[in-house]
Amino acid sequence: MATEQFNERSDRRPGKPQQAVEAGAQLRRALSVWGATAFVVTSMIGTGIFTVPAEVRVAAGNGVAALGVWITGAALALFGAFCYAELATRMPKAGGEYQYLLNVYGRPWGFIGGWITFFAGFAAPTAASAIKAVEYFSRLAPGWNPDAMLISGINITQGEAVAALLPLLLALPHSIGVKPSGQMQTTLAMMTVSAIVVFMVAGVSSGRGDWGGVTHSGGVNQGSQANGAWLVALIQVSFAYSGWNAAAYLAGEVSEPRRALPRALIGGTLTVAALYIALNLLYFYALPAKSWRSTLAVGQETAEQLFGVPGGKLVSAIITIIIVGAISAWMATGPRIYYAVARDGLAPSVFGRLGKRSQAPIVAIFTQAAIASVMALTGAFGQLLLYVGSALLLISALTVAALYVVRRAPDDDPKRNFSVPGYPFTPAIYILLVILSWIQTLQKEPMPAIYALATIAVGVAVYYVGRARGWIAIPSKTRSETETTGSDL
Numbered sequence: 001m002a003t004e005q006f007n008e009r010s011d012r013r014p015g016k017p018q019q020a021v022e023a024g025a026q027l028r029r030a031l032s033v034w035g036a037t038a039f040v041v042t043s044m045i046g047t048g049i050f051t052v053p054a055e056v057r058v059a060a061g062n063g064v065a066a067l068g069v070w071i072t073g074a075a076l077a078l079f080g081a082f083c084y085a086e087l088a089t090r091m092p093k094a095g096g097e098y099q100y101l102l103n104v105y106g107r108p109w110g111f112i113g114g115w116i117t118f119f120a121g122f123a124a125p126t127a128a129s130a131i132k133a134v135e136y137f138s139r140l141a142p143g144w145n146p147d148a149m150l151i152s153g154i155n156i157t158q159g160e161a162v163a164a165l166l167p168l169l170l171a172l173p174h175s176i177g178v179k180p181s182g183q184m185q186t187t188l189a190m191m192t193v194s195a196i197v198v199f200m201v202a203g204v205s206s207g208r209g210d211w212g213g214v215t216h217s218g219g220v221n222q223g224s225q226a227n228g229a230w231l232v233a234l235i236q237v238s239f240a241y242s243g244w245n246a247a248a249y250l251a252g253e254v255s256e257p258r259r260a261l262p263r264a265l266i267g268g269t270l271t272v273a274a275l276y277i278a279l280n281l282l283y284f285y286a287l288p289a290k291s292w293r294s295t296l297a298v299g300q301e302t303a304e305q306l307f308g309v310p311g312g313k314l315v316s317a318i319i320t321i322i323i324v325g326a327i328s329a330w331m332a333t334g335p336r337i338y339y340a341v342a343r344d345g346l347a348p349s350v351f352g353r354l355g356k357r358s359q360a361p362i363v364a365i366f367t368q369a370a371i372a373s374v375m376a377l378t379g380a381f382g383q384l385l386l387y388v389g390s391a392l393l394l395i396s397a398l399t400v401a402a403l404y405v406v407r408r409a410p411d412d413d414p415k416r417n418f419s420v421p422g423y424p425f426t427p428a429i430y431i432l433l434v435i436l437s438w439i440q441t442l443q444k445e446p447m448p449a450i451y452a453l454a455t456i457a458v459g460v461a462v463y464y465v466g467r468a469r470g471w472i473a474i475p476s477k478t479r480s481e482t483e484t485t486g487s488d489l
Contacts (some may be wrong), residue, residue, distance in 0.1 A: 026361040027094055027252045027339075028178060033260035035182025036247040038189035039333060040268025042325035043243030044077075045192055045275070047132060050299030050319060052240045053280050058294045059233035063214035065285040069230065070280055073237035074273035079430045081244045081269045083400045085262035089418045090406060092261065094252030095340030097244060097332075097399040104402040107346065108463050111472070113399075114341035115459035116391050122334030123368050126327050127375035129339075130163040133323040139316040156377060164373040167327060171369035174332040178253040178360040181332050188325035195318045196275055200282050203306045209285035216289035235437045240276070243326075244269045244397070249333040262418040335364035346463075346472055388389045391452035397434035400427045 053066070084096075093099045098117070102110025138146045138159065146159025174181045203209070247254065254260050262473040267397040286302040299319070303311030335351075339361035343353030351364045403420065404427070420426050442449050466472040 005207045006449070014405060026359065027354070029253055029255050029257075029447070030179040031182045031250055031253045032255060033263050035179075035186055036250060036254050036260055036264035037268045037271075038182065038186040039246040039250060039329050040244060040264055040278040041189045041271055041331065042185060042192060042322075042329040043194075043246035044241060044268065044272040045322050046129070046240070046243070046326050047319055047323065048240035049276055049279055050315065052236050053102060053283055054292060054296035054298045055236055055294045056182075056233040057283075057292050057298075061232060062216065062289075063280075065230070065394060066233075066284075067214075067277065067280060069233045069237050070277055071273075072234060073241050074269075074276070076238060076246045076430060076433050077269050077273065078266065079426045080396065080400065081265040082422075083403050083427050083430065084245050084248050085265045085418045086403060086420045087399070087406065088248045088251050088261040088265070089258045089416070092251045092254070092257035093340065094246035094250065094336040096337060097216065097395060098337050098340055099251075100399050101395070102403050104405050105398075107344075110344070111341070111463045112456055112459040113344045113395050114479070115335055115462065116395060116455060117334065117337050118341075118347070121392055122152075122330045123371040124375060126330050126334075126368070126372035127163070127166050129323050129327050130166045130372065130376050131160070133166060133320055133327070134159045134163045135325070136316045140313055140320070160377055163376040166324075167331060167369040167372040168366075169374070170328045171331045171365050174328070174335075175355065175358060175360055175362045175365050176330075177355075177360050178250070181360070185325075185329060185332070185425065188321075188328055192322050192325050193271070193275065195321055196279065199303075199318060200278055200315065203282050203286060203302065207308045208306050209282075210288070211285055213284040213287060213289050214281065234433075235440055238433065238437065241269075241272070243329075244272075246333050249336045252336065258416050258418070329348070331365060331369060334368050335361050338364040338368070391455050393434055393437060394452065394456070397431050400430050403427050 016449050053070075056069050057063065057066045060069055087100045088096075091099050092101055095102075095114075098110055098113045101113045115479045134146055138144055140257070144158075146157060146162070148158050150158050150161045173184050246263065247261055247268065251257055251261060254264070283298050283302050286305045287296075287298070292302075299315045300312050303315040305311075307314060338347060338351040342349055351361065351367065353363050353461075354360060397398040404424065407423070436450060463472065
């Protein structure tokens with residue numbers, strides 16, 4: 001592979017012992033294109049589509065402008081998927097952007113990417129989502145009080161206990177192997193998409209809305225004020241579309257990765273974009289223009305407007321399914337990063353161990369689940385979510401920028417590797433959005449961005465101290481590739 005030359009950009013130092021996990025058990029390429037697509041779909045669809053549209057509608061000024069924001073957000077997510085698809089076909093290994101940062105910029109940047117992901121990239125959102133899942137599920141079980149204490153004298157509620165148990169339960173099927181993992185995720189994706197489609201079709205069929213709501217402004221935030229808020233709305237939408245890179249983390253287990261990965265990344269992104277735009281149309285149809293406000297629980301209000309009070313329970317059921325699907329996806333994708341980092345000697349070797357039968361990174365899977373469970377019990381993840389999002393956004397921009405470096409290297413097989421449409425403008429637009437997002441973040445909420453930079457700085461310090469003291473492995477040119485079993489590269 002042409003990109004293997006980037007592996008030579010290591011910081012090898014003679015005389016240091018090799019600490020990386022040598023190739024033994026290997027990841028099995030058994031994940032189909034449908035399974036990979038399912039991971040993208042379930043990672044992207046979250047509770048945001050039931051809340052963010054209200055803020056976007058108010059900021060944009062009317063339904064048409066709001067749809068423009070969502071379509072622009074979809075295009076930007078698609079641009080990101082294009083870039084990751086090319087990087088993934090050139091470097092089809094487990095770990096996603098960790099692999100791209102490592103191979104293009106060198107081991108320090110690969111370590112930083114893994115460092116940020118380990119601490120809050122997956123575990124903290126999993127904990128927060130598990131608590132939300134319990135909250136919505138409790139609305140379907142009126143006889144159960146999730147705020148009731150589990151045991152007298154212990155400050156843990158029944159809801160917190162269930163939320164802590166959820167990641168551990170969802171980790172079990174993913175520890176069996178990537179093939180059953182993909183099958184379960186495909187089922188969850190089908191349930192998620194089917195529930196949303198039924199909600200939309202039933203809503204329009206009810207005849208209780210007005211399509212005039214798409215164009216009427218209702219006197220909300222018109223003119224130059226709306227234009228000034230448009231970029232802020234676009235930033236919110238871009239976060240609602242996050243998760244489009246999920247299949248890249250599982251690249252080391254995807255069958256025929258050069259064919260399947262672009263289809264999964266792009267197909268999954270387009271599927272979610274279509275659902276998001278259709279849901280927004282349903283919201284505009286159901287809710288009068290004058291009723292829109294930024295704090296509106298748009299999904300709940302739409303369901304009650306179209307179906308009455310029972311509609312609220314319908315939305316709660318749909319959101320519960322969606323959250324479970326997202327947590328399940330994160331239980332599989334995040335640990336592949338820890339696995340890859342450990343195999344390269346940049347993390348404790350135990351995370352690089354695979355199950356003898358499942359050939360899945362069992363230790364990494366249950367470690368992430370355990371961390372998420374503890375966070376769900378303690379609630380110590382709130383501030384992490386606030387600033388790590390900014391750090392991950394920076395990492396994604398740096399990853400997309402790697403495409404310009406990769407393109408300068410000779411391509412071993414240009415006909416088989418995916419090529420980004422519209423290059424070099426496509427990655428440039430994506431990077432520009434991230435820069436604008438950071439400018440807005442610094443103006444409105446400077447501390448999260450500062451904390452994100454501090455996190456990166458600490459990661460750099462830990463890397464160089466660890467290398468000097470021998471905690472971090474020195475790479476070997478003779479180390480075998482770690483995930484090639486059954487590959488069709």
